[in-house]
Amino acid sequence: MSAIAHDDHHDHGHHHKETFITKYIFSQDHKMISKQYLISGLFMGIIGIAMSLLFRLQLAWPEQSFGIFSSLLGKWAPDGVMDPNVYLALVTIHGTIMVFFVLTAGLSGTFSNLLIPLQIGARDMASGLLNMISFWLFFVSCVIMLASLFVEAGPAAAGWTIYPPLSALPQAQPGSGLGMTLWLVSMAIFIASSLLGSLNYIVTVINLRTKGMSMTRLPLTIWAFFVTAIIGVVSFPVLLSAALMLIMDRSFGTSFFLSDIFIQGEVLHYQGGSPVLFEHLFWFLGHPEVYIVLLPALGITSEVLATNARKPIFGYRAMVASILAIAFLSTIVWGHHMFISGMNPFLGSVFTFTTLLIAIPSAVKAFNYITTLWKGNLQFNPGMLFSIGLVSTFISGGLTGIILGDSTLDINVHDTYFVVAHFHLVMGISALYGLFAGVYHWFPKMFGRMMNKNLGYVHFWVTAVCAYGVFFPMHFVGMAGLPRRYYTNTAFPYFDDLANVNIVITIFALIAGAAQLVFLYNFIHSMFYGKKAEMNPWRSNTLEWTAPVEHFHGNWEGEIPHVHRWAYDYSKPGHDQDFVPQNVPLKKGEEELNH
Amino acid sequence: MTALLTITILVLIAIAIWQMTKIFQLTQVARENSQVATYKDNDLQGKLMYVFLIFIYLITIYSFWAWGDVLLPESASEHGVEYDRLMWISFALIFFVQTVTQALLHYFSYKYRGLEDTKALFYADNDRLEFIWTIIPVIVLAGLILYGLYTWTNIMNIEEDDDSLVVELYAQQFNWKARYAGQDNVLGDANVRFLQDYDGKNLVGIDSSDPNGQDDIVVQELHLPVGRQVIFKMRSQDVLHSAYMPHFRAQMNCVPGMITEFAFVPTKTTQEMRMFPEVAAKVQRINKIRHQNSQELIANGEEPLEAYQFDFLLLCNKICGASHYNMQMKIIVESEEDFNKWLAQQATFAEVIQ
Numbered sequence: 050m051s052a053i054a055h056d057d058h059h060d061h062g063h064h065h066k067e068t069f070i071t072k073y074i075f076s077q078d079h080k081m082i083s084k085q086y087l088i089s090g091l092f093m094g095i096i097g098i099a100m101s102l103l104f105r106l107q108l109a110w111p112e113q114s115f116g117i118f119s120s121l122l123g124k125w126a127p128d129g130v131m132d133p134n135v136y137l138a139l140v141t142i143h144g145t146i147m148v149f150f151v152l153t154a155g156l157s158g159t160f161s162n163l164l165i166p167l168q169i170g171a172r173d174m175a176s177g178l179l180n181m182i183s184f185w186l187f188f189v190s191c192v193i194m195l196a197s198l199f200v201e202a203g204p205a206a207a208g209w210t211i212y213p214p215l216s217a218l219p220q221a222q223p224g225s226g227l228g229m230t231l232w233l234v235s236m237a238i239f240i241a242s243s244l245l246g247s248l249n250y251i252v253t254v255i256n257l258r259t260k261g262m263s264m265t266r267l268p269l270t271i272w273a274f275f276v277t278a279i280i281g282v283v284s285f286p287v288l289l290s291a292a293l294m295l296i297m298d299r300s301f302g303t304s305f306f307l308s309d310i311f312i313q314g315e316v317l318h319y320q321g322g323s324p325v326l327f328e329h330l331f332w333f334l335g336h337p338e339v340y341i342v343l344l345p346a347l348g349i350t351s352e353v354l355a356t357n358a359r360k361p362i363f364g365y366r367a368m369v370a371s372i373l374a375i376a377f378l379s380t381i382v383w384g385h386h387m388f389i390s391g392m393n394p395f396l397g398s399v400f401t402f403t404t405l406l407i408a409i410p411s412a413v414k415a416f417n418y419i420t421t422l423w424k425g426n427l428q429f430n431p432g433m434l435f436s437i438g439l440v441s442t443f444i445s446g447g448l449t450g451i452i453l454g455d456s457t458l459d460i461n462v463h464d465t466y467f468v469v470a471h472f473h474l475v476m477g478i479s480a481l482y483g484l485f486a487g488v489y490h491w492f493p494k495m496f497g498r499m500m501n502k503n504l505g506y507v508h509f510w511v512t513a514v515c516a517y518g519v520f521f522p523m524h525f526v527g528m529a530g531l532p533r534r535y536y537t538n539t540a541f542p543y544f545d546d547l548a549n550v551n552i553v554i555t556i557f558a559l560i561a562g563a564a565q566l567v568f569l570y571n572f573i574h575s576m577f578y579g580k581k582a583e584m585n586p587w588r589s590n591t592l593e594w595t596a597p598v599e600h601f602h603g604n605w606e607g608e609i610p611h612v613h614r615w616a617y618d619y620s621k622p623g624h625d626q627d628f629v630p631q632n633v634p635l636k637k638g639e640e641e642l643n644h
Numbered sequence: 645m646t647a648l649l650t651i652t653i654l655v656l657i658a659i660a661i662w663q664m665t666k667i668f669q670l671t672q673v674a675r676e677n678s679q680v681a682t683y684k685d686n687d688l689q690g691k692l693m694y695v696f697l698i699f700i701y702l703i704t705i706y707s708f709w710a711w712g713d714v715l716l717p718e719s720a721s722e723h724g725v726e727y728d729r730l731m732w733i734s735f736a737l738i739f740f741v742q743t744v745t746q747a748l749l750h751y752f753s754y755k756y757r758g759l760e761d762t763k764a765l766f767y768a769d770n771d772r773l774e775f776i777w778t779i780i781p782v783i784v785l786a787g788l789i790l791y792g793l794y795t796w797t798n799i800m801n802i803e804e805d806d807d808s809l810v811v812e813l814y815a816q817q818f819n820w821k822a823r824y825a826g827q828d829n830v831l832g833d834a835n836v837r838f839l840q841d842y843d844g845k846n847l848v849g850i851d852s853s854d855p856n857g858q859d860d861i862v863v864q865e866l867h868l869p870v871g872r873q874v875i876f877k878m879r880s881q882d883v884l885h886s887a888y889m890p891h892f893r894a895q896m897n898c899v900p901g902m903i904t905e906f907a908f909v910p911t912k913t914t915q916e917m918r919m920f921p922e923v924a925a926k927v928q929r930i931n932k933i934r935h936q937n938s939q940e941l942i943a944n945g946e947e948p949l950e951a952y953q954f955d956f957l958l959l960c961n962k963i964c965g966a967s968h969y970n971m972q973m974k975i976i977v978e979s980e981e982d983f984n985k986w987l988a989q990q991a992t993f994a995e996v997i998q
Contacts (some may be wrong), residue, residue: 106757116650123899133966159993208963214900215883215964221817222965240831252667308901310818311836311849312882324884361768361997367778390897391878391904398793405785407794412781413774415745420773422752426764427759429689430681437693437753441700444745448738451785455679455792457799458731461716462891464886464961499679501669508726510692521703522711529714532961540970541959546714551680563661570665580679587680620764627764642768 067602075185077248078602081476082184083162084495087488089191089526091572095565096195097146102562104139107131108541111537125203133536137206138224140534142198145232146211149239150465152195152342152480154187157281160225160487161274163495164265167593168268170259170609175252179245180368186242190235197231204353208534213306213324217298219315230299233292242290247278247285254278259592261612266447266631268591269362272369273348276376280337283380288334291327302385302442316525317393328390330381339476340379344372346483347414349599350436352616354418357433358425359627361617361642364417371410378407379578380445397456404454408447415444424628426620430587432490438513445517446474449524464534467527470520478516485509488572493586497598498579502609505572511564518557520552557568588628595632600610614641674706683760690757692769697750701743713929716890717922719954720778720977723799723907726891734788776947802907808873811866813958815878815885816897818967820958823848824861826992832857836881836900842997850993851883858994861987868910869983875907888961889975891917897962910977917977918954927954 076082103122106115114129125135135152162180166173174180197204201644206224207216211232219226242610254275267275291533294305298319306327307319340586355362384392384400420439449471452458462468462627485508492500527533531544537553538544596604618629624638635641681689719728756762812823812831825831833851841852850857868874878887881897887906888895896906917923922927930952938948960971978986 112658117654120651133969137963137966137968172698205897212884218883221883237868241824309836310882310900311839312814314840316837316839321901323901325902348794358756358764360764361766364769366769389895391899391902394796395864398796399802401792401796404787405789408785409778409781413778416777417774419745422749422756424765424767426751426755426758426762427686427690427756428681429686434682434689440749441746444749445700448742451738451788455730455734455796457727457792457795458734460799460895461727463895464888481746490747502679502681502685504665504669506689507668513696515813517700517703522707525707525711525714525747528716530716530959532886532888532959532964535969536966537969541957541972542930542934542949543954543957545933545952546926548933550714553690564764565659566658566661567665570662571669574666574669586748617768620766631876 070217071259071603075181077161077173077181078600079166079174079177080495080604082180083159083248083643085184086158086187087398087495088160089188090151090159090484091569093146093150093191094155095569097143097151098562098565099141100139102559103131104143105174105555105558107554108537115383131536134203134206134223136536137222138203138228139533141206141208141211141224141473142194142204145194145205145236147477148209148338149344150191151242152476152484153338154239156480156484156487157274157341158184158246158279158482159344160349160491161246163491164593165250165253166257167494167596167604168271168591169254169262170592170612171253171257172609173228173259173605174249176249179244179249183242183245183249186238186245190239190242193231193235193238196547197228197235200227200231202226202228205229210335210484211295212331213295213327213481214310217295217307218312218631219308220315223363230296232381233296233299235335240285241286243281248279250274250278251282251409255306259609259612262631266612266615269351269365269368269372270345270348270591271316272372273344273351275342276372276591277344277348280376280379281341284334284337284341287330291330291334294330295327295494300395324592325387325392327391328387329383331423333380334388336383337388338340338474339380340375340497342480343443343477343483344375346480346486349483349490350439351419352456352589352591353436353486354421355617355619356490356587356628357428357430357436358421359428359619360421360425361619362417363423364413365615365617368417371413374410378403382396382399382407382454385454385459386457388459394456397547401454401456405451408451408454411443415440428587430489431500431502431509432486432587434506434509435486435489438509438516439479439486440481441513442474442478442516446471446476446479446520449531450475461530463531464522465527466531466533469533470523472525474516474522475522478491478520484514485568491593492575492579492589492614493582493598494581494593496576497582498575499582499586499599500579502570502577508564508571511567512561515557515561515564519554519561522554526550528556549550551599566608585630588626590618590628590630592631595630618642648692662664674890681758683758686758690754693750693753693757697754698747700746700750713922717917717926718912719891719893720912721892721916722911723795724796724908724911727893728796730791733791737784737788750961787867787967793976802875802905805873806876808875808907810870810875810877811870812848812877812879813866813887814862815880815887815960815964815971817882817965818960818971819864820866820887820960820973822848822849822863822866822973824863824987824990825856826859826861828856828859828945830856831877832860832993834879839968846993846995848879852993854998858992860993861990862993862996863990864973866973867983867986869976869980870913870973870977872980873909876905878906883964884962885960885964885971886962887945889956890959891956895961913977913979914956914975915953915955923954952956980985987998 119129202223244250297303303321304319309318431564814821832854838849878898885898956975958973
């Protein structure tokens with residue numbers, strides 16, 4: 050034992066000689082890779098959010114001339130009026146960027162990388178090299194996705210779900226030419242990156258836990274990241290296969306998804322394929338993807354909520370069980386996106402059943418969060434505010450899922466703005482709050498400095514009010530029967546009375562967008578000029594706060610701390626302080642909570 | 645030039661927010677500098693949580709008050725009544741849970757804000773409590789699932805009888821066509837490969853060698869008789885479309901290469917629907933808005949907008965390309981007599997290709 054510890058010390062304890070390139074660019078240190086993910090994710094996020102503001106302008110003041118359109122979109126906005134094809138392209142790329150590049154890579158990539166080794170007590174990921182390759186593949190896919198914005202005919206515009214034949218036929222819309230090819234290539238690389246990352250997370254959590262860190266003592270963040278990685282490994286390859294088949298249909302004349310098509314005065318040769326097959330393959334990833342986005346955010350919330358409530362997370366076992374139940378169910382509910390796709394109605398019944406089952410573990414999680422707050426001693430750091438905000442939007446958005454998951458009710462709200470409101474609240478805003486909570490909470494760990502709390506408060510309250518201001522009225526637009534992905538609703542006088550709702554939504558969206566500048570300022574400014582952080586500013590129990598503030602490859606000087614208790618001994622009677630870090634041995638006669 | 649100006653203004657706004665943020669931050673520095681929440685922060689933020697709860701309730705109430713009347717009017721189909729009932733039951737449930745859980749969440753956040761003398765209770769588990777809030781959703785959802793599945797099966801199990809009217813909805817970028825089966829009530833075979841026959845007069849690709857197709861009638865406006873089951877057979881010639889008829893609570897995707905089905909019984913004629921107070925009020929409201937907009941147009945020397953009157957709509961609800969937003973067809977529900985009279989005036993496929 051001592052020999053191993055000794056070896057450890059020699060292998061990792063010393064500071065590597067690092068050049069600028071190995072330290073900041075081709076780094077294999079999980080902490081640096083995590084920062085790289087965060088900064089790339091935020092950069093993509095700025096673009097994704099800016100796009101949403103552009104098309105919100107068009108929706109509120111349809112077909113009006115905006116200087117900003119002519120300056121940003123150039124020939125795609127003749128005389129400053131947005132072209133319908135560009136509207137669809139913006140909607141498509143906004144969805145793709147936010148779902149995959151910001152909330153999958155930006156959230157999971159950042160915090161899985163930062164926290165898995167630090168919270169389980171490991172020197173680094175199982176394979177630093179794979180980890181580095183994973184980030185750089187992600188970076189390449191970002192570059193390709195952004196490059197597709199500058200293609201002559203415009204980027205992909207078939208919606209983020211890229212259903213063929215629209216996405217398969219360049220004749221069907223300009224965005225289905227080179228733009229779609231680049232989209233597919235970018236996503237294929239993204240999936241490779243995600244798989245390498247996920248495999249690394251799984252192996253690390255299974256093999257590299259420090260002495261005493263049993264699975265039942267893992268912080269819930271790690272449980273969430275671990276299970277998320279498993280879902281990713283199970284479902285992402287299916288999207289890869291769908292993307293490859295679509296590439297074949299587009300470029301090599303196969304007919305996986307196409308049949309009996311007449312377009313632009315010409316009968317195409319495709320015979321015998323089915324677009325419904327693509328929908329199955331897409332949603333086999335697409336639905337688990339929702340949980341790939343959401344579970345890490347919930348994991349972060351569990352940690353931030355317990356730490357700042359100075360109280361153990363309520364029902365640890367139930368929380369782990371719900372994560373596992375959600376993960377399992379998430380792989381057998383994809384058909385609820387396809388109730389009216391023409392698939393057999395009996396299948397619709399099955400998927401309704403499995404889908405509504407997911408409400409049970411989700412409800413358990415929500416109730417457990419609320420009970421964690423009960424009789425707590427709440428410390429309202431900015432991360433805490435965003436965590437509570439997450440629980441709030443998770444409930445508001447999750448509840449409407451009961452309507453959409455019911456095949457009967459889905460008939461009339463399917464693909465309307467009701468859906469847009471639902472998923473933006475439950476996965477978009479919730480996961481973004483999770484990201485913000487994580488950034489505010491672990492900023493001291495990442496950059497060794499504190500973020501300004503008052504700016505954090507302003508950021509949270511403006512965002513929280515605007516998030517409801519945008520998405521609450523949107524339910525009404527959907528229940529009025531307005532389909533999503535409409536360039537404007539002025540083609541139907543029936544929807545004329547929605548004009549003022551649309552203006553209200555857009556104004557809230559613009560304010561929310563501006564509020565994110567406060568965050569950006571706080572982030573960048575604090576990175577360089579923030580107050581220097583202490584080792585454990587939030588008085589937290591988990592292992593990352595036992596590592597020194599200065600980063601070096603290997604995380605701990607000397608031996609890795611051993612773990613003697615679970616992560617949630619907050620305000621435990623019989624201790625002087627209201628927290629007991631995991632590496633503190635049990636006192637004589639102290640009982641460990643067996644959860 | 646405008647481009648340059650807008651960019652400049654945007655940059656200036658960004659700089660302004662940046663600078664205001666900076667000033668705001670600088671004023672904070674002097675007082676305290678730990679950046680960890682103090683009791684004072686907890687007190688204020690906890691109270692704000694309470695205010696936020698009120699905000700959530702207010703925005704809910706305001707939305708219903710301001711926009712409650714944009715919602716779809718009462719259903720105009722037989723199964724739609726059942727649909728609406730299930731919808732409102734689900735909504736009542738959702739509102740109840742939303743009101744209670746948001747109250748608990750934000751009230752606890754306020755009540756247990758960390759002040760100078762507060763301590764947290766070490767309370768990690770309660771099996772009984774957890775059992776209760778697992779089992780309650782189970783029971784409630786079991787009820788909803790059973791009710792939902794019962795309704796779903798009723799709607800989706802299409803039983804064709806002699807009295808049903810078979811109509812094909814044919815989708816293409818970016819318009820709809822409808823095909824009636826004619827005297828024999830059987831649609832003739834069709835395929836996109838026949839579209840170019842007869843100099844493009846074969847609008848939906850009917851196989852002219854199939855005798856069932858000779859009496860088929862292809863039209864650009866959908867007429868339906870009231871009180872009779874209509875079985876829709878959907879086709880698409882190019883990309884995915886979705887036939888969405890919100891007033892009938894009906895929707896089904898149109899998939900190239902296959903035929904999808906949906907059926908409903910219209911219960912209100914277009915005329916009856918227009919007389920319906922809810923609809924009449926909506927039309928009046930819309931015309932008021934259109935009148936205001938027309939004033940602006942007239943001032944700019946353009947044509948004013950036409951007055952609107954209610955019609956049932958068929959919309960495309962699956963992204964299908966540039967004019968997706970304008971792919972529509974008028975639906976007219978009328979008495980059996982009027983319907984037959986109208987149908988008799990339309991040319992059959994045999995007449996069209998002569």
